[in-house]
Amino acid sequence: MLPASGQNLYTNEPEVVYPILEQFIAENFQNQVRSFEFINRIDSINVVYLQYPLYGKHIRHGANHTITVHKWLLNSPKRFERTLKHELGHVFGLDHIPVNKMNCVEIMSSQHWEEVGHYYADPEIWKRINHNYYKSLKIRK
Numbered sequence: 127m128l129p130a131s132g133q134n135l136y137t138n139e140p141e142v143v144y145p146i147l148e149q150f151i152a153e154n155f156q157n158q159v160r161s162f163e164f165i166n167r168i169d170s171i172n173v174v175y176l177q178y179p180l181y182g183k184h185i186r187h188g189a190n191h192t193i194t195v196h197k198w199l200l201n202s203p204k205r206f207e208r209t210l211k212h213e214l215g216h217v218f219g220l221d222h223i224p225v226n227k228m229n230c231v232e233i234m235s236s237q238h239w240e241e242v243g244h245y246y247a248d249p250e251i252w253k254r255i256n257h258n259y260y261k262s263l264k265i266r267k
Contacts (some may be wrong), residue, residue, distance in 0.1 A: 136170040142200065143171050146207050150214060157260040164217050171210070173197050182209040184216035191217045208233060211259065218263050233259040 139142040147165065152177045154161040176196040177184070185192045193213040199206040215234050222236035232255055 135165070135168050137172065139171075139173040139200070142203075142206065143210070146210050148173075150211060153256075153260060154263065157264055159220075159260060159264045161263075164214075167191055168193060168217060171195065173200065180222070182213045184213045186216075193217070215259065215263065220262055227254070234262065 182195040
């Protein structure tokens with residue numbers, strides 16, 4: 127299977143990463159967010175064991191990007207997906223959002239979801255979180 131953008135993005139977990147990327151691109155398209163130019167700047171998405179407390183990391187190399195997601199997250203598909211989406215947000219230029227205990231955590235939160243007790247939030251809350259995320263991608267600078 128080729129990445130959704132058709133470029134030579136490398137991943138050591140294509141069965142997991144490519145479907146998430148395809149969904150991410152489709153959701154961006156639905157929200158009128160141009161994503162191919164950003165996705166094409168990703169050299170690789172590596173799934174490896176990282177030193178705790180990292181769930182994922184994003185490294186920029188000039189105009190290109192590398193994303194790494196903790197392999198342990200393969201045991202929790204939703205955590206894996208949300209972590210990858212968080213790192214993709216960095217590719218789009220989004221920064222971390224400080225956690226406000228009065229608000230539900232956002233995808234670009236500076237803390238892990240379970241640390242603030244919102245990882246298993248109501249589906250309607252996650253719908254709002256996803257809406258806020260794609261809205262942020264759309265209005266990024």
